[in-house]
Amino acid sequence: MTIKHVAADAGVSLQTVSRVVNKETGVRPQMAERVQASIDRLGYVPSIAAQRMGGSRSYLILALNDRERTIADWRARQGTDWVDQMLLGGMLTCAEHGYRLIVELVDTHSDHIERELLGAIAALQPDGVILTPPHSGNPLIIDLLEAQDIRFVRIGSISEGPGVRLMMDDARAARIATEHLVALGHRRIGFIAGPAEYELSGWRVDGWRAAMADAGLACTDLLASGDFSHASGRAAARTLFALPEPPTAIIGSNDQMTLATLELARETGRRVPEDLSLISFDDTPIIRLAHPPLTAIVQPIAEASARAVSLIIAGLAGDPTPDAPITVAAELTVRRSTARPPASG
Amino acid sequence: MTIKHVAADAGVSLQTVSRVVNKETGVRPQMAERVQASIDRLGYVPSIAAQRMGGSRSYLILALNDRERTIADWRARQGTDWVDQMLLGGMLTCAEHGYRLIVELVDTHSDHIERELLGAIAALQPDGVILTPPHSGNPLIIDLLEAQDIRFVRIGSISEGPGVRLMMDDARAARIATEHLVALGHRRIGFIAGPAEYELSGWRVDGWRAAMADAGLACTDLLASGDFSHASGRAAARTLFALPEPPTAIIGSNDQMTLATLELARETGRRVPEDLSLISFDDTPIIRLAHPPLTAIVQPIAEASARAVSLIIAGLAGDPTPDAPITVAAELTVRRSTARPPASG
DNA sequence: GTTTGCATGTCCGACACTGTCATTCTGTGC
DNA sequence: GCACAGAATGACAGTGTCGGACATGCAAAC
Numbered sequence: 001m002t003i004k005h006v007a008a009d010a011g012v013s014l015q016t017v018s019r020v021v022n023k024e025t026g027v028r029p030q031m032a033e034r035v036q037a038s039i040d041r042l043g044y045v046p047s048i049a050a051q052r053m054g055g056s057r058s059y060l061i062l063a064l065n066d067r068e069r070t071i072a073d074w075r076a077r078q079g080t081d082w083v084d085q086m087l088l089g090g091m092l093t094c095a096e097h098g099y100r101l102i103v104e105l106v107d108t109h110s111d112h113i114e115r116e117l118l119g120a121i122a123a124l125q126p127d128g129v130i131l132t133p134p135h136s137g138n139p140l141i142i143d144l145l146e147a148q149d150i151r152f153v154r155i156g157s158i159s160e161g162p163g164v165r166l167m168m169d170d171a172r173a174a175r176i177a178t179e180h181l182v183a184l185g186h187r188r189i190g191f192i193a194g195p196a197e198y199e200l201s202g203w204r205v206d207g208w209r210a211a212m213a214d215a216g217l218a219c220t221d222l223l224a225s226g227d228f229s230h231a232s233g234r235a236a237a238r239t240l241f242a243l244p245e246p247p248t249a250i251i252g253s254n255d256q257m258t259l260a261t262l263e264l265a266r267e268t269g270r271r272v273p274e275d276l277s278l279i280s281f282d283d284t285p286i287i288r289l290a291h292p293p294l295t296a297i298v299q300p301i302a303e304a305s306a307r308a309v310s311l312i313i314a315g316l317a318g319d320p321t322p323d324a325p326i327t328v329a330a331e332l333t334v335r336r337s338t339a340r341p342p343a344s345g
Numbered sequence: 346m347t348i349k350h351v352a353a354d355a356g357v358s359l360q361t362v363s364r365v366v367n368k369e370t371g372v373r374p375q376m377a378e379r380v381q382a383s384i385d386r387l388g389y390v391p392s393i394a395a396q397r398m399g400g401s402r403s404y405l406i407l408a409l410n411d412r413e414r415t416i417a418d419w420r421a422r423q424g425t426d427w428v429d430q431m432l433l434g435g436m437l438t439c440a441e442h443g444y445r446l447i448v449e450l451v452d453t454h455s456d457h458i459e460r461e462l463l464g465a466i467a468a469l470q471p472d473g474v475i476l477t478p479p480h481s482g483n484p485l486i487i488d489l490l491e492a493q494d495i496r497f498v499r500i501g502s503i504s505e506g507p508g509v510r511l512m513m514d515d516a517r518a519a520r521i522a523t524e525h526l527v528a529l530g531h532r533r534i535g536f537i538a539g540p541a542e543y544e545l546s547g548w549r550v551d552g553w554r555a556a557m558a559d560a561g562l563a564c565t566d567l568l569a570s571g572d573f574s575h576a577s578g579r580a581a582a583r584t585l586f587a588l589p590e591p592p593t594a595i596i597g598s599n600d601q602m603t604l605a606t607l608e609l610a611r612e613t614g615r616r617v618p619e620d621l622s623l624i625s626f627d628d629t630p631i632i633r634l635a636h637p638p639l640t641a642i643v644q645p646i647a648e649a650s651a652r653a654v655s656l657i658i659a660g661l662a663g664d665p666t667p668d669a670p671i672t673v674a675a676e677l678t679v680r681r682s683t684a685r686p687p688a689s690g
Numbered sequence: 691g692t693t694t695g696c697a698t699g700t701c702c703g704a705c706a707c708t709g710t711c712a713t714t715c716t717g718t719g720c
Numbered sequence: 721g722c723a724c725a726g727a728a729t730g731a732c733a734g735t736g737t738c739g740g741a742c743a744t745g746c747a748a749a750c
Binding site for chain 1: 705706707708709716
Binding site: 014016052053 | 727728729730731734735736737
């Protein structure tokens with residue numbers, strides 16, 4: 001089923017069909033109707049490959065995600081849910097506009113990120129690219145996309161630099177979480193940071209530090225860190241618990257690490273929230289099932305990726321590219337893992 | 346960067362470059378090396394669009410997944426993790442062979458599945474299609490793929506019919522779970538089935554029934570069902586708990602429903618596993634974090650999707666299509682949610 | 691010196707579509 | 721009824737790649 005068949009069926013030229021398909025002006029309504037009838041009857045769908053050859057859109061948007069090297073690696077880390085959420089937000093929005101989202105998994109630690117990315121772009125010729133942490137701050141990737149003159153959106157704690165910035169304000173999110181604990185009366189608030197290769201790790205620590213400073217509290221010795229994995233969260237929690245004066249509250253940089261902290265707390269006889277308050281980051285579905293359900297900072301990943309796709313499509317349609325960063329608000333959802341500190345604290 | 350640039354750079358004809366790119370025979374090693382050097386230096390990557398136009402592969406594999414209509418729907422169901430796992434297994438394997446996996450979300454309840462699918466195929470012209478439940482048994486989809494002469498793999502409890510069948514033996518899995526409970530001494534074993542539109546729901550029930558019959562136990566009134574959501578699992582558990590003689594063990598058809606059962610058990614003062622044993626299906630990472638960690642039937646989804654991709658690529662390379670279904674073994678992982686029934690039971 | 695066979699080059703058409711520009715229609719005003 | 725402007729439509733070339741037909745070059749085998 002090609003455009004030729006439709007043209008023959010409707011008794012018009014190829015061009016006219018092409019115009020109808022692409023909703024261009026300059027086709028009389030009754031003619032458009034006749035052509036559309038043929039398209040529907042024959043079940044014609046234009047080939048993206050051929051469209052792209054002819055110099056038009058590819059109707060493909062590339063989403064760059066971090067890659068685990070193997071299934072076993074992913075198992076060990078117990079999944080991230082990020083891809084799932086990216087897909088949901090991004091794909092549904094793409095589908096609404098006749099686009100498709102292609103997820104490209106790129107290894108942050110790879111020596112030839114550039115080659116991988118260039119390969120994907122040359123092969124697929126996407127109309128736009130969405131960058132998620134930790135890629136959204138990678139200068140190699142950004143330079144390459146600029147050189148190729150490809151529209152891109154960067155999702156993360158990114159307020160400056162090229163491309164459309166979709167700001168998930170990690171510093172502010174950490175500050176809100178900290179302030180909530182301060183308001184409850186906590187004075188020793190521990191923080192488990194994420195890995196350094198994610199810019200957001202730094203921002204979250206900054207927000208925590210700032211809120212602590214504002215409240216006149218010391219941060220010394222209260223910072224631990226992990227790599228977002230369950231095991232690393234457990235190790236970090238162990239460090240904090242082992243302090244001469246352990247924290248009465250802990251903020252974990254993602255759900256896995258906070259859950260690990262909850263587990264270790266339970267195993268070492270600490271009651272949550274009576275003895276220890278916990279706040280998590282990300283709010284993937286898991287933590288609602290924890291006991292107690294965890295108070296968390298909601299990072300609206302699905303919404304952010306949906307927004308990113310919208311921005312790219314709007315840009316393709318000729319809308320001006322917003323120059324200021326667009327903020328995606330993080331919110332604190334209070335559940336049952338936070339309470340006043342124990343009387344002695 | 347087109348094939349022309351490479352040919353000029355290496356001082357050879359277009360054909361020779363094409364032969365090297367496609368690893369065809371009839372090129373002397375030293376010549377191939379020279380051409381490859383040019384390709385690497387110029388960073389040339391063949392355009393999939395143009396390759397496809399020339400009648401060759403598209404190097405795209407389509408994975409058909411079930412679609413939630415909106416982000417809110419997905420939130421309500423608290424995610425499935427399926428897509429994540431499909432991606433991991435399928436994508437990593439695709440990447441190894443220079444293919445790409447494109448996830449297409451199709452709504453089971455849509456009236457025009459055929460049109461949606463036809464559109465995706467015509468637009469992308471994938472080299473192969475992977476069907477997951479509930480699409481893998483849909484005759485509309487299967488007929489369409491056969492008519493289009495597209496290679497496809499069906500993942501699920503599917504032993505007959507066209508296409509390569511990747512059999513996840515749900516009946517056997519349910520039987521193993523039931524037998525484990527019978528061996529522990531349980532006699533009242535409840536089962537929470539999945540929604541009817543998933544073929545696997547029926548198979549799992551069959552396996553449970555068969556194992557119960559073999560053990561000389563009655564199934565009457567011990568079957569409840571849900572739609573895989575947390576809420577429906579809770580409702581099903583409530584029904585089973587309300588029986589005159591409630592079960593001492595329950596098998597849930599997926600992790601969400603089993604977790605809901607665990608929650609309700611806790612809330613109604615039932616200890617797991619002392620008063621009630623639980624076995625879950627799927628073994629997504631969530632249930633390892635539950636308290637107690639749930640005994641579960643491991644459905645190796647990531648491995649199955651990896652296998653599916655391998656089968657498609659092997660088929661494209663000319664390997665004969667296996668005619669018998671290929672079994673992906675499910676295994677019981679015993680954790681801490683199963684024990685002997687209470688003495689009175 | 692001829693034959694054989696492989697390696698390479700040349701040339702052209704096919705693929706499905708779009709963009710440009712030329713041509714044909716349409717309706718309007720006289 | 722005719723000229724004319726402007727819109728509607730068509731003809732044609734170009735896009736990057738592959739495949740086929742065929743010619744040529746070059747080395748080894750006879």
